[in-house]
Amino acid sequence: MASQGSxxxxxxxxxxxxxxxxxxxxxxxxxxxxxxxxxxVGGYALWWMVIPAIIAGVFHVWSIIDAATYKDYG
Known part of the structure; x- marks a missing residue:
C-alpha cells in the first residue's frame, strides 16, 4: 500500500x-x-455472554481504523 488514506x-x-x-x-x-x-468471530459467537460481544465490536471497529490508517514503511 502506498500511504495513509490511499x-x-x-x-x-x-x-x-x-x-x-x-x-x-x-x-x-x-x-x-x-x-x-x-x-x-469468537466474540460474536459468544454474543449471549455480552462482554465478549462488546470486545468483539471494539476489535471490529479497531480493525477498520487500522486498515484505513496503515502506512507501509517497507
Missing amino acids: AGNVISAICNVFFPGLGQLVQGRLMAALIFAIVC
Missing part, C-alpha cells in the same frame, strides 16, 4: 466492514488479519 487503504477498510481482518489480508498482513478475525 485508495488501497480505503478498499481495505471497506473490506473490514464486511469481515474483520479481510482488509489486513488484502494489505498482506497475515498475523494482524488472523488476530482480528479470531477475536471478532
